[in-house]
Structures are given as C-alpha cells and as structure tokens.
Amino acid sequence: MRETSVSLSGPSPEYDDEVVFWERFYERLAPFRDSLINIKKLAMESPLGDLYEFGARGINNTSDLFSRTAIRTAEISYSMILRSPGLIVAILILITALTVKPAMNFQDQINGDVEIYLPDGADSTELLLDVREAPWATDIFILYIQTNNAATGNERGDENITDVNILSQLSWLEGDDNNRLAGGYQDGLDTYKDDRGRNDGVIWILSPSQIIKEANSSSYRFNCAVEKYGLPTGPSDNCAISNSNPNEGYSIPDDQERVDTLVDQAGSLIESFVRDTNGDGVWDTGVIVMGLLFDMEETEIPRDNGLKDHKAFISYAEDLIYEKSGVNCELCLRTYVNPTSTMDEAYIDVIPARKAVTITGLTPVIHEVSDKIYKELVNVMLPISAVLVCLAMLILHRNPKVIIVGGLPIAMSLAITFGITVIFDIMLTPMIISAAPILVGLGVDYSLHLTNRIEENRVELIEEKLEKAWEANRDGLNSETINPWDPVISLTATVRAALTTGNAIMLSAMTTIIGFSVLTWTFLVPIQPMRTVGITLLIGIFVTFLLSMLMVPALVELLRYRKGKTQLFDKMWDRIGEVPVKGTIVVILAALVVTVLGVAMFSETMGQQIAAGRDEVPPNMASYEALVEYSTVFEGGQTNMFIINAEERGSVNGTAPIRDLPILDSIESLQILVDNVPETDTISLVNVLKAIHVDVNISGLEIYDQSLWEILHDECWDKSTDPFSPQCWAYTVSSKEDMVNIAFDTLSPEIRSMLMNEDTGFGETKTLVYANQPYINLYNATIYRNAIDDILEGEEECSGALRCTAINIDDTYNSLLTGGLPVSIDINDGVHKAQSLTTIWTMFILLIAMAFLFRSPRLAIFTMAAVGAVVLWQPLLMRFGGVGVNVFTAMIGTIVFGIGVDDSIHIVDRIKDEGETPAGIVKSVSKTGQTIFETTATTCAGLSAGLFVSIPGLQNFFVLMMVLLVLALLTSSILLPSIIVLQKEFTSRILGKGPWLDFEESGSLEKSSVMDAVIESNG
Known part of the structure; x- marks a missing residue:
C-alpha cells in the first residue's frame, strides 16, 4: 500500500502521522495476534497437530505422485498429438459429424408447455394431473372473433355476433350437424363431440354458437331422455329411430327470431362470450374457447414436423381457417385494414392488422413465442454473433488463424452437446437459452487461455535460445538456427501450458461441473427445466474441456499459429497489473460500497415477481395482441x-x-x-x-x-x-x-x-x-x-x-x-426459491471443492468472495437499467457465476504458479488478466449480436449479461488480487514482520530488458 512506501525526498510530517496511525492500529491488535499464535502453537503441539501434519504429508505425497503422473501423461499425450495434428483434428471432426444431424433437430427437444415449470410435488402439479386424468382440458385454444361492427372508418358495418350468418360460420368452424363427417377440413375443428378429444384433439368448445346449438338441440335430447326413463313424449317424438344421432338439431337455426329467443334464454352464460366494445348496442366481438387434449399422439390430426402435438393442432387450425374455409366462413378470410375499437391506442403502431378470426390463447401464444425466439436466435443472432466473434478474435490476436484455433472447438462442442440431448431424448425448455452463453464463454476461455499460454511459453523458450545464440556468437562459436516450430520447442511449450494453464482449465472445468451439478439435485431443484439446464451444462462443460485440451494444441501446430504482438496493449496490461498492489485500499473500499448497495437492493429487486409482458414477446404477434385484448375486454x-x-x-x-x-x-x-x-x-x-x-x-x-x-x-x-x-x-x-337424470342427459x-x-x-x-x-x-x-x-x-x-x-x-x-x-x-415461487437455494448451495459446494483443489481454504474463500460480489452487484444494474425480473434475466446470475468462477480460478492458479509476491501478482494480472480480457471481449462481442434481435426483453438480457461479464473481469483481475494483497499486508503487519508490500522500493518488480522473441513463422 502506498502509505507504507518511503519517499526519496525525505519524510514529511503528514506521512509520519500516517505511519504512526498504522503502527498504533497494529499495536492494538497485538494481544489478539498473540492469542491466536498461542492457540495455533498449542494445537500444533497436541495430537491434533500431529494428525494435521500427517494429513498434510499424505496430501503432499499424493499430490507429488499425481504431479509426476500428470507430467508423464502430458508428455506422452501431446507428443502423439503434435506428431500427427491433422489426424487428431480429422478424427474429432468425424466424431462431431455423427452428432451434427441430431443437433439440427435440437428444436424438437424444446417443450414450450407452461406446466413443465411446475415444481415437483406442488399442489398445482398434483391437481393438474388429476384434471388431465378425467380427461379434462388444461390447455386452452381461443378464436378471437370480430365482426365489421368492431372495425373503424369505411370498414365499419352492423354485423352482430348473434346474427344467423355469423353464428353459422362460427358453427362450421367448430363442426355441427350440417358438416358432420363431411371429411377432412370440412368437418370443422371438433368433428367428434363425444370422443373427449381422443380423435380430434378437442375435448370441449364454449362459444356463442355452441351455446345456441346446445339450446337448439336440448328439446330433442330432453324428449329422448324422457322416453328413456319411461315417460310418454307424444307420437311426434320418434326418439327410438333417431337415437343414432344424439346431436339432432345441433346446428344454428335458420330463423333469426328463434336465435334471438335462445340468446335471451341463455342469459349470462352467452354474455360471457360476447361483447359490445364500442357502446352501440351491437355485440361485435366474441370468442370460441376450446379445451385441448394434453397428449395428441393418438389423435387423427396431421403431423407437424413428424409430431402430433399442440403445435400440430395449431398448424392444422391455421390451414382450416385461413386456407380451406372458402365460402363456408367469409369471416375467416377477412382482415381489417383500419384499427378495431378494441386496440390499445398506445400501441396502435405496433399492433398488426387484425384478422376477423384470430388464433390466440395461452397455448398458441407460448408456442409461437418459443418458435419465434428460436428463429431470432438462429437466423438473426447466430450469424451476426459469428461475424462479431471472428472480428474480436482478429483484432485482439492479429492473426486470422485464431478464428479456427479458438472457434472450431467451440462450434464442435456445441454440436456434440446438443446432439447428445437429441440422441438421448433429453427434454429441453426455452430456459436452455441460458446454457449456450455459458458453454460459449467457457469454450472461448479454455481455448484462448491455452493458446496464449502455449505462445507465452514458446516466446520464453525462443528467448532462451536467442540468449544462448548471442552468447555463442560473442564467444566466436557457431550458433544453431532457431525454428519456432522445432518439435522440442513445440512439445515443451505445450506440455508446460498443459501443466500450468491446462491445470487451471481442469480445475475450472471440475469446479464448474461440481457447482452446476447442484442444478440436477431433485430435492433441491424441483423444477425440471432447471434440472435439464444443469444436465446440459455438465455434458457441455466436459465436452468443451476435452475438445479444448485436445484440439487447441493440434490446431496451433497444424496451422503454425503465432499471436501478433502490440507493444502498446502489452504495456497497458503491465500498468493494469500494478493496480491491485498500488491501489489496494481504493479497490477494496469501492467494491465494499457497491456491494453494500447491492445487498440493500437485492431482496427488493431480485424478489420481484417474474414478469411476462410485451417486452418479452416478439413484435407483430397477432396472437399475443389478441390475448391481451381478450384479457381486457372479456376480463378473462x-x-x-x-x-x-x-x-x-x-x-x-x-x-x-x-x-x-x-x-x-x-x-x-x-x-x-x-x-x-x-x-x-x-x-x-x-x-x-x-x-x-x-x-x-x-x-x-x-x-x-x-x-x-x-x-x-x-x-x-x-x-x-x-x-x-x-x-x-x-x-x-x-x-x-x-328428472335429474333427464336434465343431465339433456x-x-x-x-x-x-x-x-x-x-x-x-x-x-x-x-x-x-x-x-x-x-x-x-x-x-x-x-x-x-x-x-x-x-x-x-x-x-x-x-x-x-x-x-x-x-x-x-x-x-x-x-x-x-x-x-x-x-x-407456483412457477414464480418455485423459480425464485430454486434460484436462491441453488446459488447458496453452489457457493457452498464450490467453496469446499476449491479448498480441496487449491489445497487452500483461504484462496477458496477469496475466490468465492470475488465471484459473489458480481452476483450481488446485479440488482444495481437491473434497478438503474430499468430491467425487471423476467424469464430471461432469471438465469443471468447462474451464467455469470459459472464464467466468473472460471476467470477467478485462472487468476488464482497463475498467482500460485508465480508466487504470492508483489511481483508474482503483477505478472499474473498482466498476463492472465490480459487473456481474461480477451475472452471477455470475445464473449461480449458474440453476445452483442443480441442487440439485433427484435425482442426488447432479450436485448436487455444480453446487455445485462455483457455488463456483468465485464464486472466479472474486474473482480477476477483486480478485486481478487487486491484481496490477496490486503490479506498478505495485514498478516505481515500483525505478525510484526513489517510491511509485506513495499512496491516502490522493491526492485523485484523492475522489468529486465529481454530480446524480442517474436519470430515470424514461415508456416
């Protein structure tokens, strides 16, 4: 810390006062220090100390054994890889090719049903299953009907929903006695009225036309029921002969007066399905509400993409209404150019032209949203993201070969991961969107860390050889020609990278796998979509690690990749590396202030109910706009x-x-x-x-x-x-x-x-x-x-x-x-509860895992503190950015947590390699921090393509995630080393050893001039 350094111009009174202050501060802590030292001494002299030393020796011996084994394994493995890099790459590409075709059907694994988010064992889950067992409908499909009386301008007319002409068209859509068993699309949507959806997928229909048909045919069924129970019904009711059709008269009467009478008798029931939206006394808006069968696999509806499901039914309904209806439903082919009286004037510019018959309902809306988000991500974001990632890599590495070296393993790992989910039929949900950024972020991280470390080692080896060649020339001896692709140099550089950065990558992969495994614990995560995200992440992280460790060295050797150098960029990171040791107090205090503010807002911001408004759906969605209107106009x-x-x-x-x-x-x-x-x-x-x-x-x-x-x-x-x-x-x-039985049979x-x-x-x-x-x-x-x-x-x-x-x-x-x-x-409560519990358990499990892997609980605690800080800063960004909790932002904490842990592990592992000294920390930050910056910049470049999607909620998701990734860069590269510096300084002072950090006087940090080792490769 700067306050402890000695000024060459002599002491000043202010500086002396500061020194006195700190000396007195540490003197007051001396009794506490002495007590701890005595306790530690007593513990080490007791049998417990003997047990500790025995355990430490055992761990060290085991570690040495693993270290020797790892060195030998790395030498053998990478010797084989570097001998035939092309063959290794070809084999891995062929393996990946086997999963590419299944991965192309990845969308079919995504289940858009809402209830799959229900927590296991929730009352709603149990009740929902009981309802379906009847079978009753829990999935609702709605046709939102508007006559020309709801239109405006010159399109406005006087059509009433209860006009015979309108009711007959709606009845044809539903299916009635007039088109019963007409065949194909002409049957209507509900061909079989008594099949409970087993044949046509429709369990029931409620609508103005259905209520009129029900009333129109009730007298016939009533008379038949009376005959059934032994009462005389008169000679005109030949029920015994007509009983083969229990729906006799199940159609709209031709007489408008008869219809009006039935409407009056229906009373409040029919009024639930019609509205006068402009106050002129004409019912201009109505709805046909259908209850759909949950499992449609055994129905007669045509398949859609090989499947019989709700999406297939919706596709069938669209064909019937908009393509096959013809003269039977003039309303079906009508679209109003002018706004209708029900449209929200605040959004009139973004609401698409209204069809007289619009498909809506929660089930169609969810499936359409899911499909459009998938198409936005695949058709818009993915190509732009690929271009931006390539540009970022090219700018940062100044060599186009890095696009293949860093990009190919990532693309292959994604293909294998999603291919495996299809091959093993793992059900996915839209929540899987959170897995892709994590896998891409970790893939970029693994590839660039390993690539940069191989290059760094190659430069050091070349410098050594250049120095020996200079000494040989000085002494008049012959010097060997230096080839940067000398097999010995390549193997040595790769093995050293595998044993240092490769070790950090392995620790990162193991840690994140252990951490994300928490998402698969059923007792902790009762929500299946979160568990499938966890399973996908476990598969993806393992595949990404494996491909990075095998392919990156092979591609570097095969392509003769060398990273371009810019002195300005390297010097900038040399200066940044000094921040944790020069500005320790400032960094810690700033982080504490922001963290306290984040904690203060955490419950209020992150405890918000999950929202699903206009910002979370794609624009120009007629089904969504109709559903919003239905909710407002019909209060349903x-x-x-x-x-x-x-x-x-x-x-x-x-x-x-x-x-x-x-x-x-x-x-x-x-x-x-x-x-x-x-x-x-x-x-x-x-x-x-x-x-x-x-x-x-x-x-x-x-x-x-x-x-x-x-x-x-x-x-x-x-x-x-x-x-x-x-x-x-x-x-x-x-x-x-x-009479009760007669009434029910009616x-x-x-x-x-x-x-x-x-x-x-x-x-x-x-x-x-x-x-x-x-x-x-x-x-x-x-x-x-x-x-x-x-x-x-x-x-x-x-x-x-x-x-x-x-x-x-x-x-x-x-x-x-x-x-x-x-x-x-229940979904809202379940997601919030599961997120809170998984975050706590993940931090706890990771703390234990890192304490064991680092063999240092101290470093494990410091690492988790840095990662946890970013999670606690999220509420601040959401509050000041005006972003609420929604289905997208709900998983950001998990994503940042995974990538933040990875970055911090790389810094800690490099500090362990370089030594916990001021010089070691500066070098670790300047070298590994630079790589973390490159991986963060590359990942953010890819995520910035999310700004081109048309869904505001997704845009906010990607912006928020990019900012949090930048903060994760700062906490891992600046805050974490600063915590280590603070602890080292405090420990040294309190133990009476004087200042640990005397940066300005220490010559250990001075940079020795080295020869430029960047030799352009002929390859």
Whole structure:
C-alpha cells in the first residue's frame, strides 16, 4: 500500500502521522495476534497437530505422485498429438459429424408447455394431473372473433355476433350437424363431440354458437331422455329411430327470431362470450374457447414436423381457417385494414392488422413465442454473433488463424452437446437459452487461455535460445538456427501450458461441473427445466474441456499459429497489473460500497415477481395482441378450476354420484362465495342447467317451459299429490330423481365432457367448476388465489390438495384451485426459491471443492468472495437499467457465476504458479488478466449480436449479461488480487514482520530488458 512506501525526498510530517496511525492500529491488535499464535502453537503441539501434519504429508505425497503422473501423461499425450495434428483434428471432426444431424433437430427437444415449470410435488402439479386424468382440458385454444361492427372508418358495418350468418360460420368452424363427417377440413375443428378429444384433439368448445346449438338441440335430447326413463313424449317424438344421432338439431337455426329467443334464454352464460366494445348496442366481438387434449399422439390430426402435438393442432387450425374455409366462413378470410375499437391506442403502431378470426390463447401464444425466439436466435443472432466473434478474435490476436484455433472447438462442442440431448431424448425448455452463453464463454476461455499460454511459453523458450545464440556468437562459436516450430520447442511449450494453464482449465472445468451439478439435485431443484439446464451444462462443460485440451494444441501446430504482438496493449496490461498492489485500499473500499448497495437492493429487486409482458414477446404477434385484448375486454384469459369429487359418496338419490341435487346446490353456494373474489367469474354445471330451456308437451298438455335448473327446483315436485295444487298434478308421471337424470342427459356430450368425468359404468363421479380471471400482476393474483383457496378449504383443514370439505356434503370433497393462475404463482415461487437455494448451495459446494483443489481454504474463500460480489452487484444494474425480473434475466446470475468462477480460478492458479509476491501478482494480472480480457471481449462481442434481435426483453438480457461479464473481469483481475494483497499486508503487519508490500522500493518488480522473441513463422 502506498502509505507504507518511503519517499526519496525525505519524510514529511503528514506521512509520519500516517505511519504512526498504522503502527498504533497494529499495536492494538497485538494481544489478539498473540492469542491466536498461542492457540495455533498449542494445537500444533497436541495430537491434533500431529494428525494435521500427517494429513498434510499424505496430501503432499499424493499430490507429488499425481504431479509426476500428470507430467508423464502430458508428455506422452501431446507428443502423439503434435506428431500427427491433422489426424487428431480429422478424427474429432468425424466424431462431431455423427452428432451434427441430431443437433439440427435440437428444436424438437424444446417443450414450450407452461406446466413443465411446475415444481415437483406442488399442489398445482398434483391437481393438474388429476384434471388431465378425467380427461379434462388444461390447455386452452381461443378464436378471437370480430365482426365489421368492431372495425373503424369505411370498414365499419352492423354485423352482430348473434346474427344467423355469423353464428353459422362460427358453427362450421367448430363442426355441427350440417358438416358432420363431411371429411377432412370440412368437418370443422371438433368433428367428434363425444370422443373427449381422443380423435380430434378437442375435448370441449364454449362459444356463442355452441351455446345456441346446445339450446337448439336440448328439446330433442330432453324428449329422448324422457322416453328413456319411461315417460310418454307424444307420437311426434320418434326418439327410438333417431337415437343414432344424439346431436339432432345441433346446428344454428335458420330463423333469426328463434336465435334471438335462445340468446335471451341463455342469459349470462352467452354474455360471457360476447361483447359490445364500442357502446352501440351491437355485440361485435366474441370468442370460441376450446379445451385441448394434453397428449395428441393418438389423435387423427396431421403431423407437424413428424409430431402430433399442440403445435400440430395449431398448424392444422391455421390451414382450416385461413386456407380451406372458402365460402363456408367469409369471416375467416377477412382482415381489417383500419384499427378495431378494441386496440390499445398506445400501441396502435405496433399492433398488426387484425384478422376477423384470430388464433390466440395461452397455448398458441407460448408456442409461437418459443418458435419465434428460436428463429431470432438462429437466423438473426447466430450469424451476426459469428461475424462479431471472428472480428474480436482478429483484432485482439492479429492473426486470422485464431478464428479456427479458438472457434472450431467451440462450434464442435456445441454440436456434440446438443446432439447428445437429441440422441438421448433429453427434454429441453426455452430456459436452455441460458446454457449456450455459458458453454460459449467457457469454450472461448479454455481455448484462448491455452493458446496464449502455449505462445507465452514458446516466446520464453525462443528467448532462451536467442540468449544462448548471442552468447555463442560473442564467444566466436557457431550458433544453431532457431525454428519456432522445432518439435522440442513445440512439445515443451505445450506440455508446460498443459501443466500450468491446462491445470487451471481442469480445475475450472471440475469446479464448474461440481457447482452446476447442484442444478440436477431433485430435492433441491424441483423444477425440471432447471434440472435439464444443469444436465446440459455438465455434458457441455466436459465436452468443451476435452475438445479444448485436445484440439487447441493440434490446431496451433497444424496451422503454425503465432499471436501478433502490440507493444502498446502489452504495456497497458503491465500498468493494469500494478493496480491491485498500488491501489489496494481504493479497490477494496469501492467494491465494499457497491456491494453494500447491492445487498440493500437485492431482496427488493431480485424478489420481484417474474414478469411476462410485451417486452418479452416478439413484435407483430397477432396472437399475443389478441390475448391481451381478450384479457381486457372479456376480463378473462386465465382458466382456473377446482374439482368436486363424489366418488366415495356413491349413488344416494338414484342418480350418478355427481348428479345428486344436494351436491349441485352446494356447488351453487360455493360459486357465490368464489364469485365475490375480485376479478373472478365461475362457470359450472349449475350455470349450464340455468341456461338451457326446454318446453315439454305430454299428450297436448304443456308441462314445462323453464330452464333445466328451474324444473329441478320446481316446488311442484313436493306438491304433485296435493289436491290443492292442481297445477302440479302432472308431475306425478315422474320422480324428482328421474328428472335429474333427464336434465343431465339433456346436456350435449360436449358439455358433459367439459364439466364431468367419463362414465366408467358407475355414473359420473367428478365435476369441474371453472374460475376465469384476466391476466393480472402476480402480486394481486396471489392475493386472489389465496382468497379462493381460503374459501375452498372450508372450516376444516384440508387433508390434501384434493380433499377439502368446503362443499359441505358427506363423503364429498372439493380440491384447491388449479389452472393458469395457481400454475403461474407456483412457477414464480418455485423459480425464485430454486434460484436462491441453488446459488447458496453452489457457493457452498464450490467453496469446499476449491479448498480441496487449491489445497487452500483461504484462496477458496477469496475466490468465492470475488465471484459473489458480481452476483450481488446485479440488482444495481437491473434497478438503474430499468430491467425487471423476467424469464430471461432469471438465469443471468447462474451464467455469470459459472464464467466468473472460471476467470477467478485462472487468476488464482497463475498467482500460485508465480508466487504470492508483489511481483508474482503483477505478472499474473498482466498476463492472465490480459487473456481474461480477451475472452471477455470475445464473449461480449458474440453476445452483442443480441442487440439485433427484435425482442426488447432479450436485448436487455444480453446487455445485462455483457455488463456483468465485464464486472466479472474486474473482480477476477483486480478485486481478487487486491484481496490477496490486503490479506498478505495485514498478516505481515500483525505478525510484526513489517510491511509485506513495499512496491516502490522493491526492485523485484523492475522489468529486465529481454530480446524480442517474436519470430515470424514461415508456416
């Protein structure tokens, strides 16, 4: 530290005061120092000391054995490689070629489903699996419909969603009696109404047209059900003959007056699917909501890229709507040039032209976002990144051969890594985006560190030979011609590099593998996508290490690569190398101030809910814009649900368990409570029974002209034999239990598929209650979710997520809430918790690993302190850069952690090689720090291509990561050596040995003039 150096111009009073201050400071610590020395002395004189010395000798002997083995192995291995470098490169390229074809199908391994992010064992996970087992739908597909009444300017008309013409077009899209089994695309999207999605992938549909079809066909099914239960329905109802088609009349009536009547009877149910967005009294906007089967592999939909999945269904729907609809759906081919009344004026310039029928919903949006991000990265960022990386290498190394030497191993390691994921069918997610920068960063790091060290050793060997040649010439002796590619020089330079920098690379690879293995621990990381990132990193780091150690020396020899020199750049790093020893206090204090600020903001900034807004999706996405509008206009979008299970109750009143009227009444009461939660609207069997009206005539006498719900709750069931209630006498022809069964059989197979589980012979035992909510921030969403769960828990504590008693019926249970909202909340909580735990465990595991590998807990602690500082500085950058926590930034800490550890290990290992002296630290920083700068600059050059992608969230991700990588460079090259200097100075002073660091007086740091060893190679 400068305050301890001696001025040649003589002491000054100020300087004497400073010396006195530090002397008194260390004198006050003398008692504490003496106590520690005595404790250490006593410990070393005890049996514990003997055990320590025995262990130390054992470790040293083992280390010496490994060292001798490593030297011999390196000599043999690199001797073989340097004899036939071309053959080695060719063999490795051929091995890589075997994985290139599978790697090209890497995109097929990416699963875009939201629920795969659910933590293992979470209530939402258990509930979601139970919902799918029914099978019910958890994946929602929406068609957002807008008539010309929603348009503006000269395109505006007076079309109403409930016009017969519009409803007929929507019905054709869905599939009805008019196009049933017409074949191919003409069948509509839901060809089979009673297959629960097994054939066409659609379990159910809810829409204005479906509700009208349901009501239009209900009287026929009602009469058939009445006949089924033994009641006379009159000669006009030939149900026995027509029973082969249970959907009779499942189409839109031709009569507008009939449609209007059905609309009025449907009431609030149909109003959930239509809106008047401009206040002119015309319903101009509607939605068709479809529940999709989760596993579509056995369906009849055409394959897409060899797969039958949701993406294949979306592709099929796009073809049907926009290519094959023709005259059957004029709306499908309409696009409005002018903005519609629902568009957000603040974003009117970026919203694409609105189609009258727009595919949207969470499932299509997620798949489209995933595909577009992949295409942005592959088609835009990757080519630009390759060019910028090549330019960076060329500028820094001033030799075009470095592009092959450093770039080829990286490209091959990525191909092998991603090829392995395809070959072994490892499921990946968009979160894998975080693995590529780590592997590229480490690949650049390994290649350039090894390349530079080989070059540095070659220069030293050439200098030695030049010095001997100069002495020989001085003495009049003949000197040998110096060939920089002399086999002895090449082998010696390579072996020395492998035993020094190669050792650091191995330590780095081992450390990062051990650290990232934490991501694969199931008990610690319950989120599968994070575990697959961990698995990919373990494979990738090992492959990158192996290829770097084998290919870099072979390519250097094969291409006769020599690094170009610039005296200015080298002198600059010579000066930078002096910073840790000249400005120790300044560096430490600055780092402490920034770290304290980062800690103060850490919880607030990093604890934010994971956002997924407009900045996180590609621009001009019609599906996303329609989903945003749907959430605002319809106050929906997030489909949540809870289950009512009466399996244990069994049949009590002569009906299937879930058809029991007391259960339906309890569901209604539960719905009223849930509907009182803000932003929440429920739909259940109760709503459907209230919406379906029937009129029944028996022998010319009108008995019913009510909704099914009103019929079931008619007081005449209790007065059918009352002589004073003649209006109820007709009810004696049936029983209330039979009427319950009749009412349920009146519901179409589609509605039953949506709301009840499949009848396996004992009647339906479960039903779903849907709780729809708009997309709202997760803070408020969590409050609402907790409020709903409090209602669903009832007065007694739930014995499990599926066994709550709020339904208040014996042997009948309800579940907690599941679906879009709980899934989002649990994913958010799971990611935050897993990140916090993995960061803590990674630091702990790495600390132990480095303490063992360095054989120095002290250096391990210093290394982790430097790396941890960068992680703690991230909140500052996010706060002042206006960047929130999103699905991209959530993994930045892991990336920087991996690369930061690597950089710090290289510095520490070089300091160990050069010696923990002022001169050793300066040389380590000036040489290895320069290489770290080159690797950081190269990695940042590649990442800067991310600024060319069109997704603001991704741009912020890459900018933030580049800044953090630069900070990782500073902490490893400046802060870490400064910590070592501070510790050495403090230890020397407190032990009474005087100043350890007397930089300005010490001649140990003076540079001796050396002969320029850069000899241009003829190769």
